[in-house]
Amino acid sequence: MMLDDEQKLIKAVLAGDSKSFERLMKVYSRKIYSFVYRMVRDEEVASELVQDFFVKIYTVLHKYNFTYKFSTWAYRICYNLVIDYVRKNQVHIDSLDDDHITHKTLLESNHFVDDKGFETLEKSEMRELIWSSVDKIPLKFRELILLRYLDGLKYEEIADITDLPVGTIKNRIFKAKELLREEIKIHGLPES
Amino acid sequence: MDCPNHKLLNDYTGDELNPVERMMVREHLVRCQECRSKINELKLIENALRDPIILEPSVNIEKNVMKLLFPQTPSRISLIVLLSLSFALFIALLFVFFDISNNGVLNALQFSGFQTTSFLGTLIRMMTGSFKVIYAFYKIFDAFTRVLTFGLMSIEMLLLILSIPGLIGVRLILRRRDAWHAE
Numbered sequence: 001m002m003l004d005d006e007q008k009l010i011k012a013v014l015a016g017d018s019k020s021f022e023r024l025m026k027v028y029s030r031k032i033y034s035f036v037y038r039m040v041r042d043e044e045v046a047s048e049l050v051q052d053f054f055v056k057i058y059t060v061l062h063k064y065n066f067t068y069k070f071s072t073w074a075y076r077i078c079y080n081l082v083i084d085y086v087r088k089n090q091v092h093i094d095s096l097d098d099d100h101i102t103h104k105t106l107l108e109s110n111h112f113v114d115d116k117g118f119e120t121l122e123k124s125e126m127r128e129l130i131w132s133s134v135d136k137i138p139l140k141f142r143e144l145i146l147l148r149y150l151d152g153l154k155y156e157e158i159a160d161i162t163d164l165p166v167g168t169i170k171n172r173i174f175k176a177k178e179l180l181r182e183e184i185k186i187h188g189l190p191e192s
Numbered sequence: 193m194d195c196p197n198h199k200l201l202n203d204y205t206g207d208e209l210n211p212v213e214r215m216m217v218r219e220h221l222v223r224c225q226e227c228r229s230k231i232n233e234l235k236l237i238e239n240a241l242r243d244p245i246i247l248e249p250s251v252n253i254e255k256n257v258m259k260l261l262f263p264q265t266p267s268r269i270s271l272i273v274l275l276s277l278s279f280a281l282f283i284a285l286l287f288v289f290f291d292i293s294n295n296g297v298l299n300a301l302q303f304s305g306f307q308t309t310s311f312l313g314t315l316i317r318m319m320t321g322s323f324k325v326i327y328a329f330y331k332i333f334d335a336f337t338r339v340l341t342f343g344l345m346s347i348e349m350l351l352l353i354l355s356i357p358g359l360i361g362v363r364l365i366l367r368r369r370d371a372w373h374a375e
Binding site for chain 2: 018021022025026029030031033034037038043046047050051054055058123126127128129130131134145149150170174177178180181184
């Protein structure tokens with residue numbers, strides 16, 4: 001069986017090489033932190049959860065099946081860890097979840113900005129605006145946007161991680177983009 | 193073709209349509225200014241999403257995890273240094289407290305040890321013998337540190353002596369340069 005670079009590192013870790021585990025962490029730490037931070041929106045909690053995640057990964061690494069992609073396996077563990085935290089701290093997270101966005105009405109509207117509002121934004125401005133808006137959309141949309149775009153996972157991989165059907169994931173990601181578009185229109189566009 | 197719905201346009205920007213659907217949408221876009229505008233808007237969002245902002249944790253997560261998983265054990269070198277220092281301290285203390293070379297009690301014990309053939313005599317002989325060995329080590333250590341100190345001082349003196357003509361030389365060169373500039 002051909003092993004990719006990450007799997008070679010895992011083999012080395014399982015053989016007792018701690019430096020390989022450090023290298024494996026370096027590959028994932030920033031992306032995992034970005035994902036977790038955007039999920040919980042608390043720097044301290046995110047750092048602790050990421051540390052817990054890596055400790056957990058190390059302790060269950062012997063259970064990893066080399067026929068699967070390591071990133072999918074790791075993200076599933078990370079996702080479950082974060083979702084457990086979110087469930088235990090439901091009130092806190094929900095209070096941040098911007099229920100003021102009446103997304104149903106937003107989604108039903110077929111209104112587009114007909115001027116050049118979007119186009120006047122610089123690429124970097126747009127990027128900042130979009131990613132700050134991602135933090136404002138409800139968790140069930142946010143998590144999928146993060147897995148898809150932040151972590152660059154395929155729909156099938158996201159389905160493996162979240163236990164959601166691919167169709168639901170595609171639909172939610174579409175709705176999430178709609179919410180982002182509306183969020184930018186409401187809060188982000190510069191005054192003309 | 194009528195204007196495609198929003199979902200179809202969204203899938204078009206996300207490269208998620210099959211080739212036939214893609215071609216149909218593309219043909220429609222050639223004719224429809226409104227849909228082109230929508231597509232541009234969606235593309236801006238799609239491109240921004242595909243270029244994520246990766247955040248940097250404020251703490252060194254990897255370092256913390258490594259500390260948790262692999263607590264640091266003292267290295268072999270630091271252990272040797274620690275043991276050597278402890279040994280040196282032990283010898284120094286022995287020397288200070290017992291003044292091994294001229295200790296009357298020790299001499300008396302040694303004398304009594306030679307005079308006694310019983311178990312107590314053997315014990316005393318072993319003790320005084322151990323102290324002698326320790327003292328011998330102390331002398332070696334003492335001699336070593338003296339040689340080391342002497343060596344270091346000699347090097348230091350040599351460097352000092354060598355630096356004097358060097359400094360004089362630099363001073364002369366600078367003077368000559370100044371004189372040349374003045375001319």
